[in-house]
Amino acid sequence: MIVRRVNVNKETRQSILKKVISENNIENQSELIKCLEKENVRTTQSTISRDMRELNIIKSHNSSGRSYYRILDDYTSTEKKLTxxxxxxxxxxxxxxxxxxxxxxxxxxxxxxxxxxxxxxxxxxxxxxxxxxxxxxxxxxxxxxxxxxxxxxxxxxxxxxxxxxxx
Missing domain, CATH: 3.30.1360.40 (Gyrase A; domain 2)
Known part of the structure; x- marks a missing residue:
């Protein structure tokens, strides 16, 4: 089976990125890029880093000490743009x-x-x-x-x- 990866616009890519982060405990950007590829999104590490800054995605730790990405207080769901x-x-x-x-x-x-x-x-x-x-x-x-x-x-x-x- 051939999976075709498609370049998507920023808004769509960031929407998929938020979905992937919300539904998975992703520990690093390599793992994140693989998850995005499963969603048919092709992107680079530098683009992901920029998107993560804009979306307030941070690394957090669970009770066992493992780190994972999460959206900081979900500020991106509001209409207000933070300075x-x-x-x-x-x-x-x-x-x-x-x-x-x-x-x-x-x-x-x-x-x-x-x-x-x-x-x-x-x-x-x-x-x-x-x-x-x-x-x-x-x-x-x-x-x-x-x-x-x-x-x-x-x-x-x-x-x-x-x-x-x-x-």
């Missing part, structure tokens, strides 16, 4: 683990698999937040760089209101 700052706050609230200031650097730790998404959101947000010079994001750690210790304190004060407090 980058609102998306940033929501993702930090959902995935934030800790925030530590070291001189002119803030180290934000998040649940594994969410660092890159937050890095992109911080990069978008820093256009209007002059105390952030740059950020470097890994899998679960983001370094937020400032020009001075004082600027880093402003950044720390802003971000710590969204990082859940340890009990």
């Amino acid at each position: 980058d700052e609102e998306r940033l706050k929501n993702v930090i609230r959902e995935t934030g683990v800790s925030l530590v200031q070291i001189e002119f650097i803030n180290v934000l730790t998040v649940l594994p698999g969410n660092g890159q998404l937050l890095g992109v959101l911080i990069d978008s947000f820093r256009q209007s937040f002059s105390e952030i010079v740059a950020c470097v994001a890994g899998d679960d750690t983001i370094l937020i760089l400032s020009k001075s210790k004082e600027d880093a304190e402003i950044v720390n004060d802003y971000f710590k209101q969204f990082v859940p407090e340890k009990k």
Whole structure:
């Protein structure tokens, strides 16, 4: 049997992506791309990454500690489009683990698999937040760089209101 893969428009692709994420516990993008292929959707990893950012798809963990993708509070089902700052706050609230200031650097730790998404959101947000010079994001750690210790304190004060407090 030959399965024909079809390039679909963005709206259709994102709709199928949301359906696949909602119905399956998908652990990585390779697995996600395979699931999309089963739905006759051909796409690239970079397109999936962009779609995941736009749809507020994050990595979460179940009770056994396994990670999987999910749609963050299903904000995409509303008509309201979130700003980058609102998306940033929501993702930090959902995935934030800790925030530590070291001189002119803030180290934000998040649940594994969410660092890159937050890095992109911080990069978008820093256009209007002059105390952030740059950020470097890994899998679960983001370094937020400032020009001075004082600027880093402003950044720390802003971000710590969204990082859940340890009990």
